[in-house]
Amino acid sequence: MLKVALIGAGKMGISHLSILGAHPDVDVVGVCDTSKMVNDFLTKYGKFNCFTDYKKMMDEVKPDAVFVAVPTKFHYTIIKDLLEKNVHVFAEKPFCLTTIQGEELVKTAGAKKLVNQIGYHNKFVGTFSEVKKIVNSGALGDIYHFIGEAYGPVVTKKKQDTWRSDPAEGGGCLLDYASHVIDLINDILSPVSAAKGSLLKSVYSTNVEDAVYSLLELSSGVNGVLSVNWSDDTYRKMSTSVTVIGTKGKIISDANELKVYFKDAIPNGYSKGWNVKYITDLTEEVDFYLRGEEYSAQIDYFVKAATGKVPNTINTFESAWYTDRAISIIKNSSK
Amino acid sequence: MERILFGDNQFFAVNHISDEKSRAQSIKFKDDAAIIKTLDDARDAGINTFMCTTHDRILNICNIIRANPEKYKDFEIFPCMPYAHKYANAVTELGIVGTLKQYVPGNFFGSLFKGGVAYLSKDYLSIMELLIDSEMKMFKGIKTPVVFLQNVITDLLLGLRAEEIFVAFHQYIRKKYDAEAGFITMNMPKLLDVLEKGGIQNPVICSSINKAGFRMSGGKELYEKTLATRKVRAIAMQVLGGGAISPKEAIEYVCKLPNIESILFGASSKGNINETANLIKKFDKELVS
Numbered sequence: 001m002l003k004v005a006l007i008g009a010g011k012m013g014i015s016h017l018s019i020l021g022a023h024p025d026v027d028v029v030g031v032c033d034t035s036k037m038v039n040d041f042l043t044k045y046g047k048f049n050c051f052t053d054y055k056k057m058m059d060e061v062k063p064d065a066v067f068v069a070v071p072t073k074f075h076y077t078i079i080k081d082l083l084e085k086n087v088h089v090f091a092e093k094p095f096c097l098t099t100i101q102g103e104e105l106v107k108t109a110g111a112k113k114l115v116n117q118i119g120y121h122n123k124f125v126g127t128f129s130e131v132k133k134i135v136n137s138g139a140l141g142d143i144y145h146f147i148g149e150a151y152g153p154v155v156t157k158k159k160q161d162t163w164r165s166d167p168a169e170g171g172g173c174l175l176d177y178a179s180h181v182i183d184l185i186n187d188i189l190s191p192v193s194a195a196k197g198s199l200l201k202s203v204y205s206t207n208v209e210d211a212v213y214s215l216l217e218l219s220s221g222v223n224g225v226l227s228v229n230w231s232d233d234t235y236r237k238m239s240t241s242v243t244v245i246g247t248k249g250k251i252i253s254d255a256n257e258l259k260v261y262f263k264d265a266i267p268n269g270y271s272k273g274w275n276v277k278y279i280t281d282l283t284e285e286v287d288f289y290l291r292g293e294e295y296s297a298q299i300d301y302f303v304k305a306a307t308g309k310v311p312n313t314i315n316t317f318e319s320a321w322y323t324d325r326a327i328s329i330i331k332n333s334s335k
Numbered sequence: 336m337e338r339i340l341f342g343d344n345q346f347f348a349v350n351h352i353s354d355e356k357s358r359a360q361s362i363k364f365k366d367d368a369a370i371i372k373t374l375d376d377a378r379d380a381g382i383n384t385f386m387c388t389t390h391d392r393i394l395n396i397c398n399i400i401r402a403n404p405e406k407y408k409d410f411e412i413f414p415c416m417p418y419a420h421k422y423a424n425a426v427t428e429l430g431i432v433g434t435l436k437q438y439v440p441g442n443f444f445g446s447l448f449k450g451g452v453a454y455l456s457k458d459y460l461s462i463m464e465l466l467i468d469s470e471m472k473m474f475k476g477i478k479t480p481v482v483f484l485q486n487v488i489t490d491l492l493l494g495l496r497a498e499e500i501f502v503a504f505h506q507y508i509r510k511k512y513d514a515e516a517g518f519i520t521m522n523m524p525k526l527l528d529v530l531e532k533g534g535i536q537n538p539v540i541c542s543s544i545n546k547a548g549f550r551m552s553g554g555k556e557l558y559e560k561t562l563a564t565r566k567v568r569a570i571a572m573q574v575l576g577g578g579a580i581s582p583k584e585a586i587e588y589v590c591k592l593p594n595i596e597s598i599l600f601g602a603s604s605k606g607n608i609n610e611t612a613n614l615i616k617k618f619d620k621e622l623v624s
Contacts, residue, residue, distance in 0.1 A: 037431075287553055
């Protein structure tokens with residue numbers, strides 16, 4: 001049994017806790033949150049051992065691994081502390097607020113050989129892994145353009161301020177929504193290396209951007225467009241998609257449906273012209289389901305990595321650092 | 336429960352396989368009249384139970400049903416609560432406590448938040464009851480013989496080991512609404528274990544059941560074994576498995592499983608409603624003869 005603790009039982013933290021609570025190889029030894037109401041609930045019903053001070057929790061329950069789901073501005077300090085205590089770390093996205101902080105944590109985790117993972121769950125979505133497979137097979141020919149998009153209804157009117165509306169705390173559409181798309185592009189194609197021009201637009205928010213539009217260049221030399229808007233209430237929930245265009249074909253994929261066109265080179269299981277595959281064909285079943293297979297799959301992967309059953313190669317701190325770097329590139333090019 | 340239940344995903348642009356189809360549905364069902372027309376098509380096909388989330392737009396549908404008592408005298412609704420996205424979007428913005436403050440009616444939180452006193456079980460159960468009452472308001476005067484807890488909440492609580500909330504939900508729905516509690520889940524065998532342990536016998540559980548094994552956590556074999564050997568009033572949803580297999584093959588599989596009391600499906604067109612309903616009737620008949 002892997003002894004796991006959680007810091008931050010908010011929206012993502014509670015969801016992770018539920019999946020961890022149902023995981024057969026995990027013993028949840030401690031939960032830390034600042035809300036008395038949440039702690040009392042978890043103690044009373046789930047019989048979780050709850051704390052308000054994570055240092056006290058670490059000393060008392062001595063976990064092997066810790067999930068960090070607090071606002072991004074606390075990531076660096078807490079994760080650094082945890083690595084010093086030699087525990088494996090799973091942290092929510094985005095990784096850090098600056099690339100300098102992130103670089104230090106990547107080095108520390110590597111030097112101490114601790115398993116490290118960031119919650120970019122799209123990597124565990126079947127359609128997107130299939131996109132990566134097709135791109136790597138070369139069947140699209142020379143790739144010359146991409147479009148990365150995400151739209152959804154997070155901020156759809158002027159509202160009261162929370163940490164999500166403060167850029168210094170990790171708020172805003174770029175860090176929240178756009179980071180998912182950038183991370184996918186980094187992974188499927190190659191890391192963002194430059195931005196030719198970026199617009200960070202406020203729609204309803206006063207302090208942060210609600211939309212991000214950017215013309216990006218990747219380290220492979222390919223150019224593409226990033227278009228993200230979290231103030232679009234024609235979407236019921238977040239919808240992320242990638243389009244990849246090459247000399248021999250084109251892919252358009254979201255989390256549910258993958259459409260791919262092959263001019264001539266045809267990989268196994270596909271035919272010439274348009275092909276459509278659904279997530280139902282590309283998803284592996286999980287033992288416990290909450291909100292989407294990918295949330296259980298990423299936790300299962302982390303637990304397996306922490307117990308030495310799989311290599312720690314998906315969503316590492318390092319890969320998330322490239323996303324942090326792209327975020328800062330986009331920010332700078334918008335000035 | 337009737338053998339066939341009509342679902343509401345198509346009305347609210349919930350499509351698990353295609354964002355494009357989602358948008359097409361949004362456009363098609365922009366007006367309430369289009370929803371009512373489709374519900375009437377379902378009634379023509381002999382389906383008199385509408386299983387729906389407590390989406391804001393359902394209030395308008397309920398108003399139309401209340402205004403036409405003769406026409407809808409055999410019509411029943413199975414409410415499923417809460418409409419999760421409403422709360423999920425609020426939690427993103429306001430946090431868990433902020434969301435509860437916004438949605439729990441009355442002055443409950445005003446008095447509770449002042450003191451630093453510990454929260455008692457009865458406090459959480461009062462919150463639950465207030466939330467249920469506020470979601471049930473829109474159905475006043477309409478027959479709601481089964482009231483469901485939505486899968487995101489059921490499965491969240493299941494993982495958090497908060498079984499007592501299921502029992503409290505079950506008791507409250509019975510006491511206050513004279514109805515049966517139902518649970519929607521993507522983890523049916525695990526939930527059944529927990530409900531039985533909590534003393535809820537032969538519970539109504541709605542879960543994904545399909546030939547493709549899609550969203551059947553723990554595996555298709557475990558589901559088949561559970562249906563064959565345990566006491567549960569099962570409702571099969573996502574019977575088409577997201578569209579990966581032919582409707583005929585999909586319906587035949589579900590109809591031949593033991594212990595499936597009802598089959599839930601949604602469709603946008605009269606043609607599709609009739610096709611699925613007829614397939615269910617056909618395979619049911621084959622089994623009897």
